Amino acid sequence: MAMSESVGWKALLAGYGEPGPDPFPLPAYSEFMPAPRLGRRPYGEPDVDLFAEDDPFGWRISEAEQAWELAPGLAHIAREVYASLLSLGQGREEHLIRGHLGRNLASNPYWPPELAAAAGHLGHERFVALLPLALARTQDDKGRVRWTLFGSSEHGPERAFWRSFTAAAGAGEGDAVAFLSRLLREAYGENAGDATGLAALGFRILPSGPHHPQSEWAEDPPSWAARFSVGDDGPFDDVRYLLTFRPFASLPEDARRRYLAGDLHLLPFPGSLAFWGMPTFLRLAAELPAAMQLPLLRLTRRYRGPGIRIPQSGWLHEPGPEKLVRELHDAYMGETFTRTHRWDRVHRHDDELAVLTRADKVARVLFSTDLAAMGLYDKPMARNAQLWTSDFRRVLDGPQANAEEIAAARDRVLAGGTFGYRFLYPAMRVGGHEVVWHRPLAAFVPPGANTPTVLDDGPLGYLAAAPDEAGGEGVELFPRLLRRLLERAAVTEIRRRNGGAHEAANVLALAAAWRGLGERPLPRSFARRLLKLAKDETVEAWIEALPAHTTDPHAGRRVREELEALLEPASTGADGSRLGSLTYDSTATRTFEEAYWGDIATLAHGRYLTKDNADCVLDPVTRAHEPHDRRDLEELGDYLIGRHRQAIAAAGMAGKALCGELPFAWRTDFPFADFGGWLANHEGKAHERDIVVVIPGRDRRHAVVLADHYDTAYMEDVYDTSKGGSGARLAAHGADDNHSATATLLQAAPLYLELAKQGRLERDVWLVHLTGEEFPADCMGARALCRALMERAMVLRGQDGAVDLSAARVAGLVVMDMIAHNRASSPYVFQIAPGDGPGALRVALAAHLANEAWNALAEQLNATPERRGRGPGTRSADPAVIPPVAEHPRMRGEVRLHFESRSSLYNTDGQIFSDVGVPAALFMEDYDINRQGYHDTHDTMENIDLDYGAAVSAIAIETIARLATVKAGHRAPGTEET
Template structure:
């Protein structure tokens, strides 16, 4: 029988069968991050969270603990101690709300009436409910959910176990109490005997499970407290024996933890709400912590009270300090770098009711959606109004009408906690803090770590949790890198630590084999021209350099050069390193972007009068564009003589949402049937049971400078030409087709190659086609629809990997000749990135030889066309810097593309994208035309993407 974390891993997928894997747009519902097990898990390497030889452990990296969790605990703890200070000052206007203290057994009248507690050091052993969540930038930060729903004491006592019924050594437990008493009260204690002599005792509750070594320290209700100086108890102050209460109030006894720190579990409102919302006990503490994005700390979602005045509720009364009627929206298209704090940079505040429920076009602008699916709402008397993550469209509509009618409503934004299989996982971690002699909030280092609980996601039962214990996993490189971080917080040090983290993660995913030197170099964040050797030599100490070198092969491996050949062997460059290829690439992009296809957004056309007046005609042209693409492939397949072997068709589906968007003509089309479709071309390889996917998206975005008035627009939603975003990728697939067809005909493909044009990546559809494909892959329900109404079931084919290209033909003016290879989180994704890296290496080594050709030798570097559509003159081939940007790399833009959908579900994948410049002209505006296409850069990048796919389809992951 499975034990520990293995109980979380499904024996078979629970998502098999059409309709069993719902995947909403992340702009409409940010789901839980899926850790430890992915729905599409055909090729997964054992995840970082688990270790085969530790069935009851949950691995947490040393980097997470030092860079994220410890700063987060201190940040949250300071706010909590500030509230508790106000509590003992009897200042509820800036502390715990008075309503939360009414009939609260942890803060009875006799305690509230005592204005002076001079001996009180505000010691907290307060268990926080933490988990990892997903945000709109593809990050999965540790997040505060509030105080532990398991009660005030369980996490603390579970800290002294390492597995069910397995106690940690007694010395470790005694040492913690000795350190605590020394730090807070100056006591010097070496062993359990001295702990007893110091007057330390424990008063337990009947239901508490304590380690056996605490027995000599435990007293009963009737015991004398004359010699007790420090009493550890989680019992409500109002239920303590009279002698203990009086000893505390007269400063003869110190209670650990501070009684006021337990008030979060005594609030009547949330005890009532727990009847309908099992985790509502987390809320009282969360309400006292300000919103924080995470990053270098814990993510803290906004919570508070929403006041919509009406005749019955003209004022918010006692909840006034907790009323927060506005919200700063963020989205994946924010012009903010991934490692920046968007909350401090975004100035706009939106009315909360609009944020939650409004579908009015002007409220949504170009990139927003209602957020009600990521919020929980309740009435001020403790009745549940809305459980957003589990709400139906009808429940959303009912909640909207209730809020609009007015009243006072509690809320918390809820981004679901991490899931393993069908279980939701929380870490209950004690916050051990105190007020030092200078009155400062101080975090006790190396405090008890608590434990984790995993609940059935659909039917959580708090008393039926699967229990795990945190393990801070250590690696020599991490230890040395973080020691450097302790001595310096400079930008250079932070980059060095990030590089160490990236190399360590790559090593783990490559099963601890030495990283190829060229690959390791491209993983690094480094200055232009800085090589791996230069970076290694610049490391600040030999200990760090030694640990890094242990991960990397000592000598670079040369590329394969066949006898008599001048350039390394490749699969496709004989076809793509040509002027004719460049010309075809330019002409294809031009015809797609500036030809007859204009309204190419899935919402087209938007039915407001402003937009209608601006458009020359009022039909969505995704349909004729898709027919154009299918006709192109049929022609190429016919020319290759493979009509009977290659399948060409589509994957139709309906665009469905929880809210009504009837002002979008494209959305309305789906009332009549399946109006959306991905396009697919199946090119056969030797092994038909496997496939490598090459994909793009063939829709285009609305133009910001046509919509936003501050940019010169008038509110019209008009689709961009999309030369770079994303016809540069569509053209690459079109040019790849004849190359792959020839390889198929010659028997050179080890497995199938599927060319899949995805629809609806841009807003408001938001990864629509990718989500539809992922659903069918996970459900094993994928079918290709063929001409004549025929279908073919292709659900049994395993996807060996996917390359999705999004914007590949604009060379960044500020950092030229760079592109990103951004893999997903798993080992096969990194293998795919390695294939792409090798494709780029072969290209770059070949370029000097190719450029000796008379038609290129001596030519100046390529330039953009001065006349937009005019073909640029021939120029030397470019060598491109293909940077491997893992998910933890702040410059990875996987999150802002269809690639995120595949990675989250467990489909191995890589994003190809240019060196993304969020502030450039030509992105989501009227300048996304041929004027911003760099032919030398784009055709080289295009060739590398084709070679990468070919390599992945002729080899197999180990």
């Protein structure tokens, strides 16, 4: 089917992703965590994994998602839900389903008084559930995109079940009969075998008809169900198993009587449908979108461990000026919340809730901009929350709220009362549509058991894609569970072995890179850098040994064969040295090292002190410790502009190359009046800016970008009073974070100008000094650049007026963050961390080949008199004393894909570029979250390793040179085919 045929997922992406004049909101993730954009990012290429060209209605679910998220996640959700559901059905004390004073079950047609009276007396009940869950992938502050529970399906209790067995879903009568037969066998010990056997066992289906509380929930069973159908008039005497989603109060009297007598099994357990009859949440649903997800969500606790993520929900109470007293039972309350953020000192795939202990009142978390409430890394979270009153009226729909609505909600809460809430991270999006998976949870409780058994191969439901605009057309897609040999073996055969987790991740990384690079064989040296192996282990040795890491030797041999097919033959592996270099003659020199050191020292230890965008913070403690009462970012930016303009003039490129600023205002939904930088923007006294150098190539329609950030972070050891700090917010010197990268741009400019002057640049080179990466600005410069690219508003303000660059498209980007600290435990390792998408992988491959070329040259240069026998570099704490000449290091640039636990992309501007679809890769040292010298008083020259930093700097410069000089029309590593 051609892409032009706009059906299924192709309709969702039709016309999507082209920059244009429409606003492209991109708030700070610390203020509003957005939805992950899947299928195609706004600025990017189509996803190679999610959709298949010949399956316009399919949504592919990877083997890793199935094994590592969905299977354990559904089992966890079942345990959470059944803790309440069993109590209800067995007549024991229960709060979360009943609600305060039983109001959730008052006049609830699914749990009428006659059924409630029988609770605890239904010995034949197996508590079968076919609960339709609302699931979606969401993003968090560590860049993890995981399946998340939103609650019960707002589409009603039965649609997800019936649509699992339709032609569009790729299933039909045979699949339905197989599932129902398994259900009866495992829950009741019956052996049906086939449709005839089901009928012989007394299995029948009673359509719901117009009996649900909301008419749109009515769903006719598929045509295959007709052979089992029974009407309201029965007869029911021979019926033993009745599949119906009809409210118990609306069942035929004979069916109700037989069930209560223990002669009829209702599938599902009628109490499991009570979520859709709660008058409280039905009232709220009239004002708050998807409120019918909440009844089931309220049965679950916050969870961020392995499996399916569950956001926190509950009730909070604020006494207010009138000292109001709450009436709700403790079981309903959730008065505190543990915040997480991207700067947490935890490993990326750790469960933060098992490590972090600080908890704040929910109202404070949602609304407070008090400096003490925010600390160094937190902000109000109201944009990612929904709130309602105790009588179930909307107070706030955070994802859709503006500043005025947030302020009104804050005032409402602080005035006093009891309020329900849930934290809400928006569901995944494809094009202009939000997508939610409505999947039944099939489970039962065996006799004598207290915990549920989940049927893993239960019905799969459907994915509903809803448009933003009212009246827009929605699209239904259907899950396709992938069963590829290599990936399936990785998550099952390999994963099960002791120590097999990272072996499985290695296999998945190779497969993902192969697909992302157009299913072309991978250079073996590149494959080696994708793998997490012992330092001296080769890719060949790893593949050869892999069968020993599987539970099935035959499967292991198949995996080995599959992996070999992903790689270039050993004799043709890419050799970076044979590609030559464009810049190493200038950067692999002592002159470069000395200039690089000097620039870092000037930026970190010169006159620029207040270098956080929020400076100067206006609290008394900070004001007492600040060196002066002005922000130095303006002066620092002017210095950078001056340096670049000097380089342009020295190269004779005045009037051709240019340096200017991309100006913008710092705007937020919350007032941060204690941040002097924010306040100056708000009052129109200052603005923010990215600084951009444009060096022209032949094709002005495309550009490659080398970027840094030039602000610095607040020092944790100065702020933290528990560790002897004063509580002041003072900006760090920032030698490593991030003047090590800013110095690279200063040194790179003359080299690219010379290449342009020689006519060797095929496309433009942009050097971009991004502002505001650190808190509280939070990737502000990267977000501004992405907005300018998407809105076609890339207009620089220069000394000769405005220059419009909006017609240019970024074909590749390298962003550097902390590149000059050599980790003692893994020396001379740095990370090349590509974002998501094929373009980012091509940038990473170009970077890897530049690294290979550097290593080959370093070996040669280390044999010269200048470097021979010098050994590794040493440090100097004195900015005025340059470390002595050392050997050029052999660098190990590890390619860490965006989903890898070792990738630090999430904690940098790189995450923004990746999410928007700009083909970007991060250069960063082997980041140690616990080291001294990160966001503290020791981020000075004492922690700079000159040999290491100069090498990473040189490789970054060479990478961009390669991307910029490849001939138009040739597909080369890191470039788009033009």
